[in-house]
Amino acid sequence: MRLINRTVINIIPDKEKQAYLRHLPAVDSLLKLDRIQRLTGQIPRPVVVEALQSVLNDCRRRIMSSTTQKDILAIKTDSASLEKEAVALALNNNTYSLRPVVNATGTVLHTNLGRAPLGPAAAARVAAIAGAYNNLELDLETGERGSRMAHLESLICSLTGAEGALLVNNNAAAVFLVLQTLATGKEVIVSRGELVEIGGSFRIPAVMRASGAKLVEVGTTNKTYEQDYEDAVTEDTTLFLKVHTSNYRIMGFTAEVSLKELVALGSRKGLPVVEDAGSGAMPDMAAMGLPPEPRIKDTLRDGVSLVTFSGDKLLGGPQAGIIAGKKELVEMCRKNQLMRVLRIDKMVIAAMEATLRLYREPERALREIPVLRMLGAGREEMAAAAGELFNSLQQVAGEKIKITPWEGVSAVGGGALPLTELPGRGVGVEVSGMSAAEVAYRLRTGMPPVVARVHKDRLIMDVRTMLSGDIEKITEAFRAF
Ligand SMILES: *Cc1c(COP(=O)(O)O)cnc(C)c1O
Numbered sequence: 001m002r003l004i005n006r007t008v009i010n011i012i013p014d015k016e017k018q019a020y021l022r023h024l025p026a027v028d029s030l031l032k033l034d035r036i037q038r039l040t041g042q043i044p045r046p047v048v049v050e051a052l053q054s055v056l057n058d059c060r061r062r063i064m065s066s067t068t069q070k071d072i073l074a075i076k077t078d079s080a081s082l083e084k085e086a087v088a089l090a091l092n093n094n095t096y097s098l099r100p101v102v103n104a105t106g107t108v109l110h111t112n113l114g115r116a117p118l119g120p121a122a123a124a125r126v127a128a129i130a131g132a133y134n135n136l137e138l139d140l141e142t143g144e145r146g147s148r149m150a151h152l153e154s155l156i157c158s159l160t161g162a163e164g165a166l167l168v169n170n171n172a173a174a175v176f177l178v179l180q181t182l183a184t185g186k187e188v189i190v191s192r193g194e195l196v197e198i199g200g201s202f203r204i205p206a207v208m209r210a211s212g213a214k215l216v217e218v219g220t221t222n223k224t225y226e227q228d229y230e231d232a233v234t235e236d237t238t239l240f241l242k243v244h245t246s247n248y249r250i251m252g253f254t255a256e257v258s259l260k261e262l263v264a265l266g267s268r269k270g271l272p273v274v275e276d277a278g279s280g281a282m283p284d285m286a287a288m289g290l291p292p293e294p295r296i297k298d299t300l301r302d303g304v305s306l307v308t309f310s311g312d313k314l315l316g317g318p319q320a321g322i323i324a325g326k327k328e329l330v331e332m333c334r335k336n337q338l339m340r341v342l343r344i345d346k347m348v349i350a351a352m353e354a355t356l357r358l359y360r361e362p363e364r365a366l367r368e369i370p371v372l373r374m375l376g377a378g379r380e381e382m383a384a385a386a387g388e389l390f391n392s393l394q395q396v397a398g399e400k401i402k403i404t405p406w407e408g409v410s411a412v413g414g415g416a417l418p419l420t421e422l423p424g425r426g427v428g429v430e431v432s433g434m435s436a437a438e439v440a441y442r443l444r445t446g447m448p449p450v451v452a453r454v455h456k457d458r459l460i461m462d463v464r465t466m467l468s469g470d471i472e473k474i475t476e477a478f479r480a481f
Contacts, residue, residue, distance in 0.1 A: 012067070012072065021060055021064075024059055025077075025079055029079075030079065030086065031048075033083050036086065039087055048086070050090075050093070051090035102448060102474060104453075106410030106460075107411045108375055108414070108465055109279075109313055109314075109413040109414025109416060110413050116312040118318065119355070120368070121355075121368065123351070125354035149165075152165065152352055153166075155353065157324070159282065159356060159360070160297050160324055162307075163327040164327040164331065165323065165324040165330060166333055167320050169343075171276070172202045172207065174308035174322065175204075175308050178306055178308060178333060179212075180211040182272075187214045187238060188208060188238065189241070190240075190241045191228075192218065194245055218231075222250050223255040223256075225257065226261055229257060237271060239271055239305075242276070243278075244275065244278040247416075248418055249418060259302045259303075272305035275304045275307045276308050276309075277296060277307050278415060279309065279313035279314040280296050280309025280313065281295050282297075283295070283314075283362060283365060283366065285314075285417075288375060290375060293417065306326065306330070308323050308324075313415070317352050317356070318347075318355070321342075370467065382464060385425070386426050388471055389463055396475055400431055403428070404427065404430075406426045407424065409421040426460065427461050428461075429458070429461065430458055435457065436458055436459045440452055443477055
């Protein structure tokens with residue numbers, strides 16, 4: 001049994017604690033301090049007052065929960081200390097919550113970091129449209145009410161070969177709207193191997209249930225044959241659903257019915273095929289040195305009735321869900337009352353129009369859409385950027401910071417191309433007397449925040465996901481160390 005050390009336990013009577021509390025300065029007197037006065041000239045006064053109150057409350061709490069004299073004496077209650085703490089807190093509370101960060105993780109489509117960053121043309125277009133009135137729902141020709149979809153539909157159709165197109169809040173909403181429109185109370189046949197869960201708990205079976213469609217699973221996890229689909233067709237069947245296995249692959253002893261085969265079966269049975277393409281590649285991924293992915297164009301050419309895909313995955317635009325395909329089915333979705341619930345905003349339309357216009361010149365899309373540029377970055381380009389980052393950090397490193405070249409893998413992320421490992425390049429950082437997790441914390445909470453990976457107690461920064469100007473920002477962050 002351990003003996004309790006009596007000299008340490010020294011419960012202070014509450015009365016004595018109250019005396020300490022009474023000695024704390026009042027908010028009003030702290031507000032008269034020089035630095036606080038100056039601060040209220042720079043940021044809203046209520047933010048400063050709230051910070052002072054919070055710092056004082058914290059002192060009170062710590063005093064009341066102290067058990068020894070030593071604990072209490074360790075609490076800094078002098079005006080200078082309180083002032084310093086309150087200034088830091090007020091400045092921190094006054095910064096924007098949503099802020100730009102440097103993505104040094106090497107994961108191109110990082111859902112926690114806002115997925116696809118917009119290119120300069122799209123960002124400028126958002127600013128131009130958001131700060132002015134615009135013809136969102138006005139036909140300038142006739143002066144009559146127009147459709148907000150008109151700004152995008154023909155562009156999508158000409159890029160993909162679709163007869164009609166519609167946009168909603170995101171791809172999850174697109175899948176939901178399609179099922180809710182075409183399959184409420186009816187049966188939808190889907191392969192067991194395609195019942196995906198995407199990050200953030202988007203589960204195909206759950207979405208189908210919410211839409212009112214009845215899920216009919218066919219096949220097994222690894223094998224589904226055409227006969228399985230055929231056998232499952234009943235009078236209540238309304239469509240076949242194919243789901244792109246975006247974030248996983250089933251390998252080994254497998255069988256899958258191709259889209260073409262399913263379309264052929266569908267036309268024999270008089271049933272449409274809908275595909276949730278997930279990330280939905282617009283460009284030719286193979287031309288970028290990546291594993292081939294079916295393009296939306298190919299999916300439509302293979303005869304799918306409707307395809308849905310995300311705006312902010314491989315497309316590289318704003319968050320949105322695109323529904324494209326047969327005119328008649330797109331029209332049915334458009335007339336659904338839920339369109340009003342799921343509709344997209346003018347800023348999204350502005351960003352999407354600017355992004356899609358780049359696809360009219362494929363070379364330009366690869367250069368100017370950040371996601372495509374990052375995914376297509378070759379070894380030489382990566383090595384050059386990594387060398388630049390290394391040299392820049394060496395200049396500010398000093399004795400305590402060790403910078404080493406790093407080579408590894410970067411990921412596509414965002415539930416796209418799950419097995420693709422892109423070559424990663426960058427630097428490793430070690431700071432003496434600090435764990436890699438602490439270094440990561442310091443960088444993440446700096447201004448601007450830099451988000452990096454920790455691997456084997458080394459901080460790794462991958463240049464693949466860096467945008468122009470990021471190397472300077474990272475260098476500044478290290479200068480502040
Ligand atoms: C990502 C993904 C979704 C969800 O798309 P969001 O645009 O994030 O809503 C749905 N289905 C598949 C197959 C996906 O890959």
